[in-house]
Amino acid sequence: KNQVEQSPQSLIILEGKNCTLQCNYTVSPFSNLRWYKQDTGRGPVSLTIMTFSENTKSNGRYTATLDADTKQSSLHITASQLSDSASYICVVSATSGTYKYIFGTGTRLKVLA
């Protein structure tokens, strides 16, 4: 069964600290993996995309990694800011079926001053 699991479910950190969010998937065949950020009361916004051949990709203070062998991805946030408080959703696309996006339940991050 195609599935995406994220951990932790929620996380509280102090401003300026780093954190890492995890995503494990069992989607096959695999096309790509995206991390989305969803602010409260808003729709999700794409942060980064990882394809099969990519191990690491950065977008400002966000760095995503992908291990296609173990089917794991992580999103590392450096020097967190209050505006990083949001839900982070891992989404995996399967190659079979153009509209097949499999969503994780997300990690809710709260950054405190």
Next chain:
Amino acid sequence: ETGVTQTPRHLVMGMTNKKSLKCEQHLGHNAMYWYKQSAKKPLELMFVYSLEERVENNSVPSRFSPECPNSSHLFLHLHTLQPEDSALYLCASSEQGSSYNSPLHFGNGTRLTVT
């Protein structure tokens, strides 16, 4: 300013009411989606339209009825809903047909409460 606009942002309706959710995308995309987002659950795909043709209908109850009059507009018609239908309804668009799945661009959703 998001390229996908949803109205209304909030909606409260009784179980006997009929209402419609509206979505408009300004990105020139050829596919549009309706998703349901409930607390502590992954986004659930409801419907997909590609080039105004419905290509996915994910076992959604008939009390939800989609309509796609053109590639920029998508509606979700609601009637005789149940309290468990209360959720955030997200519209998204994407460009399909390239070598990989393009990102979904979401609207800010309609928060629906069924009383």
